[in-house]
Amino acid sequence: MTTTTAAPATPELVRTRHYKLPITLTIVTVILGVLFLASPAGGESIFRIGDGISISIGDIHLPAAPTVWTLWVIVALLTVWTWLDAVAYRRTTLWLPIGYAVLGIFAFLAWAAQGGGVVPVAGTLAGALSLSVPLVYGALAGVIGERGGVVNIAIEGQLLLGAFAAVVLSSITHSPFVGLVGAMVGGMLVAxxxxAFAIRYLVDQIIVGVVLNVLVSGLTGFLYGALLAPNGAQLNSAVTFPKWKIPLVGDIPVIGPVFFHQTFIVYLMYVVVAVVAWGLYRTRWGLRLRAVGEHPQAADTVGIKVNPTRFWNVLLAGAIAGIGGAYFTLVSVPQFTKDMTAGLGFIALAAVIFGGWDPIKATLAALLFGFATNLQNLLTVLKTPIPSEFMLMLPYVVTILAVAGFAGQIRAPAADGKPYIKG
Structure with missing residues (x-):
């Protein structure tokens, strides 16, 4: 009697179609098409490349209607491309949504500047970078915290206390560098x-973060009314960082004045982004941080102290967020006002999710949100037919669309938000 042994079953490969990106791009494409049809473009759109001072480049005049509809057709084709990728179980390359965003914004600006409106390219980019700096620092703080398994909802509070500490110490010592150190300490206090509550006492991280944001808002508001308002000259008149121009690269047209004629905090941002991105994937620190955020039990078995690692990295994240808070009072304005961060900490959290918990992608997301915030100011100057209430909603609408369109295609660290109890 012969017996036959059944061959082991081959596991089936499960493939998933990702429809969130094509659906999101379809919605945006339809909205743009309806907008362009409802208010047809006419005349010329002018894009001012130079700034009239250091850059002497002529303006670019484009016929509004042909430019708008040509770009709209291209973004529509890119949207179709994403649908074809989804149907074929392919992941859309990152460059396609980036190209879509650039062309879509270009089309929208050409429509907004119809009839001889002028879009100052260098000024728009400089304003976007200025509004993005706190978001970038906040996003990096969020990436470090969540990569280690701690959801840092308290970024808003860290930014706010950092701004408060910076203005007080800079006003007293007349040194922006002392104010910057104070901002880092303020961010670390919140962190x-x-x-302590999330790691040591196992309190829900979301609840702790929300409570801290409310606490810092109330505390700084009280101290502003009790100390800063009646003693503005002594405690609320910060010495700000001056702008420094880097030789050679600072003279590059458009890019130079925008990126290399900046303050110390902006240059420090370039360094911090590079160091965090390199360290997260190329150093022992980054390996241990990712280990405690992905599989803390396995990290514990190889000798990594999970909770201390999480604790110290949350403090590091707080210090970085504090630098972002210092930007408000040591660069943007030399005075502190109540709740001056205006919810940017939550937009920074959205940048973390949109960027897939990656430092570089989160930075790009923060730059996108900063550009959207600055765009509302440009649209007001161009006197577009869009109601002002909708323009105030613009940065938040962009944030929602970005997170809704990409959140389903990315995965958070496995132990993100989960306390670790040894044994």
Missing amino acids: FVLA
Whole structure:
């Protein structure tokens, strides 16, 4: 009697179609098409490349209607491309949505500047970068915290206390560098409370973060009314960072004045982004941080102290967020006002999700949100037919669309938000 042994079953490969990106791009494409049809473009759109001072480049005049509809057709084709990728179980390359965003914004600006309106390219980019700096620091703080397994909802509070500490110390010492150090300490204080309750006492991280944001808002508001308002000259008149121009690269047309004629905090941002991106994937620190955020039990078995690692990295994240808070009072304005961060900490959290918990992608997301915020100011100057209430909603609408369109295609660290109990 012969017996036959059945061959082991081959596991089936499960493939998933990702429809969120094509659906999101379809919605945006339809909205743009309806907008362009409802208010047809006419005349010329002018894009001012030079700034009239250091850059002497002529303006670019484009016929509004042909430019708008040509770009709209291209973004529509890119949208179709994403649908074809989804049907064929392919992941859309990152460059396609980036190209879509650039062309879509170009089309929208050409429509907004119809009839001889002028879009100052260098000024728009400089304004977008200025509004993005706190978002970038906040996003990096969020990436570090969540890569280690701690959801840092308290970024808003860290930014706000950092701004408050910076203006007070800079006003007293007449040194922006002392104010910057104070801002880092302020961000670390908020992070310390978050780490103590979330890691040591196992309190829900979301609840702790929200409570801290409310606490810092109330505390700084009280101190502003009790100390800063009656003593503005002594405590609320910060010495700000001056702008420094880097030789050679600072003279590059458009790019130079925007990126290389900046303050110390902006240059420090370039360094911090590069160091965090390199360290997260190329150093022992980054390996241990990712280990405690993905599989803390396995990290514990190889000798990594999970909770201390999380604790110290939350403090590091708080210090970085504090630098972002210092930008408000040591660069943007030399005075502190109540709730001056205006919810940017939450937009920074959206940049973390949109960027897939990656430092570089989160930075790009923060730059996109900063550009959207600056765009509302440009549209007001161009006197577009869009109601002002809708323009105030613009940065938040962009944030929602970005997160809704990409959140389904990315995965958070496996242990993100989960406390670790040894044994």
